[in-house]
Amino acid sequence: MTTNVEVTRNGTENPLGVLRRFTKRVQGxxxxxxxxxxxxxxxxxxxxxxxxxxxxxxxRREERVELIKQGKINPDIPRxxx
Numbered sequence: 001m002t003t004n005v006e007v008t009r010n011g012t013e014n015p016l017g018v019l020r021r022f023t024k025r026v027q028g029x030x031x032x033x034x035x036x037x038x039x040x041x042x043x044x045x046x047x048x049x050x051x052x053x054x055x056x057x058x059x060r061r062e063e064r065v066e067l068i069k070q071g072k073i074n075p076d077i078p079r080x081x082x
Contacts, residue, residue, distance in 0.1 A: 005029055 007022040009015075026032060045053070067073045 005031070 005022065005025045007018055007025060009018050064073070068075045
């Protein structure tokens with residue numbers, strides 16, 4: 001979904017005036033608020049992708065529990081994000 005904003009130079013108009021008119025047109029079209037609104041929007045994952053992500057998390061959790069039982073890692077050490 002693109003919106004084209006076109007501004008042509010009129011006669012002896014200086015470049016600053018053209019830039020000012022272009023800026024006003026972009027503001028009037030509401031392009032920037034829409035782009036900024038969808039900047040960090042992620043698509044929802046498909047059922048299959050969510051399932052694979054969940055299965056991978058379960059596998060990692062089981063692997064960590066197994067390593068704790070074997071004494072290869074210390075369960076008291078905090079993990080994850082800082």
